[in-house]
Amino acid sequence: xxxxxxxxxxxxxxxxxxxxxxxxxxxxxxxxxxxxxxxxxxxxxxxxxxxxxxxxxxxxxxxxxxxxxxxxxxxxxxxxxxxxxxxxxxxxxxxxxxxxxxxxxxxxxxxxxxxxxxxxxxxxxxxxxxxxxxxxxxxxxxxxxxxxxxxxxxxxxxxxxxxxxxxxxxxxxxxxxxxxxxxxxxxxxxxxxxxxxxxxxxxxxxxxxxxxxxxxxxxxxxxxxxxxxxxxxxxxxxxxxxxxxxxxxxxxxxxxxxxxxxxxxxxxxxxxxxxxxxxxxxxxxxxxxxxxxxxxxxxxxxxxxxxxxxxxxxxxxxxxxxxxxxxxxxxxxxxxxxxxxxxxxxxxxxxxxxxxxxxxxxxxxxxxxxxxxxxxxxxxxxxxx
Numbered sequence: 186x187x188x189x190x191x192x193x194x195x196x197x198x199x200x201x202x203x204x205x206x207x208x209x210x211x212x213x214x215x216x217x218x219x220x221x222x223x224x225x226x227x228x229x230x231x232x233x234x235x236x237x238x239x240x241x242x243x244x245x246x247x248x249x250x251x252x253x254x255x256x257x258x259x260x261x262x263x264x265x266x267x268x269x270x271x272x273x274x275x276x277x278x279x280x281x282x283x284x285x286x287x288x289x290x291x292x293x294x295x296x297x298x299x300x301x302x303x304x305x306x307x308x309x310x311x312x313x314x315x316x317x318x319x320x321x322x323x324x325x326x327x328x329x330x331x332x333x334x335x336x337x338x339x340x341x342x343x344x345x346x347x348x349x350x351x352x353x354x355x356x357x358x359x360x361x362x363x364x365x366x367x368x369x370x371x372x373x374x375x376x377x378x379x380x381x382x383x384x385x386x387x388x389x390x391x392x393x394x395x396x397x398x399x400x401x402x403x404x405x406x407x408x409x410x411x412x413x414x415x416x417x418x419x420x421x422x423x424x425x426x427x428x429x430x431x432x433x434x435x436x437x438x439x440x441x442x443x444x445x446x447x448x449x450x451x452x453x454x455x456x457x458x459x460x461x462x463x464x465x466x467x468x469x470x471x472x473x474x475x476x477x478x479x480x481x482x483x484x485x486x487x488x489x490x491x492x493x494x495x496x497x498x499x500x501x502x503x504x505x506x507x508x509x510x511x512x513x514x515x516x517x518x519x520x521x522x523x524x525x526x527x528x529x530x531x532x533x534x535x536x537x538x539x540x541x542x543x544x545x546x547x548x549x550x551x552x553x554x555x556x557x558x559x560x561x562x563x564x565x566x567x568x569x570x
Contacts, residue, residue: 204231204298204383205281208289209271211238212436214247216289221255224287227298231285234258234275238265268379269396269405276395284395287381292321294427301383304371304423311388311418312410314377315426319519320534325509327430328517329365329422332375333407333453335461342468344514346476351514358516359553362508365422366520372422375414379406380430388413402442404449411456433539485513488561494530497545499557502526504550513544513560522550540565 206224252259272286305313317327344354396405510518540563547556
């Protein structure tokens, strides 16, 4: 592949591996060691690939030293070619029966890969994904992926503006999260997160690639899942396989991420019909001016700008669901069960959270009645210093 360099295959890998695991790195070498150790601890024969998109000599030296010690395969791209293209480069040379694509901020729990393989064989699925936790303590569960289509796009738009749609959309999503979080057996899904998943080779396109390289960043996993469903393939979430996703650890700027998100969304919308695309354009053009975004409403406590994790209290005792999101609808959100009327936000989780605005709500565990709603803005580290 032009613009890439590959190190020689370690001599110890003379057998046919069950899984080829692919980790794509972009300026996150400090996260790689734990990620790779979690893969090497699995009870499954695999060949492991690290694809570096950093284009940095300093990053390359770190990865070379790490992968030489662990006897891993590496591909170094001279520039950032995007997540999908980087995975495709490794898949072209990978020898495993199954393909595991994984972000460097993910850690597989012991036995997770074996569980994924067992279930992908039993279900005949094209791709399967694990249960994700947000924190290393495995307290906060990460949500299911939002089904991306013109209808959910439109509902999200109006839910931010109209109270009735907001309430219905929020309740539907909360119920979906509860089913997802409480599941004890495989659940069929429309899509799963691209942060970590196991794919059967039947998910590959005719040119033997997995991802559409047109998607530089974001939506490459969404497009993959849509393509699989169009081909009548199955996708499963496997709650018995556990992984920790530290989430949003990329050093890329927020402006870069927003630009990439917008561009990828435009590409993804090419899969909509003409009238669906036209409807979304008219909705955005006229709906935004006629119907402004709603505020959080009553009983909302704004904590302002915070340097340290919040310490929250409420009047009611007993079991409650606590959810954290980046919008007041909590679509999507991360959730955990708490007992009592007090919660101190974990400092470890706070440290890994990106700067920005967050919302937290507490709801009764059975009636789903809201007990409290808070928001805050986490300041960037440089503004604190």
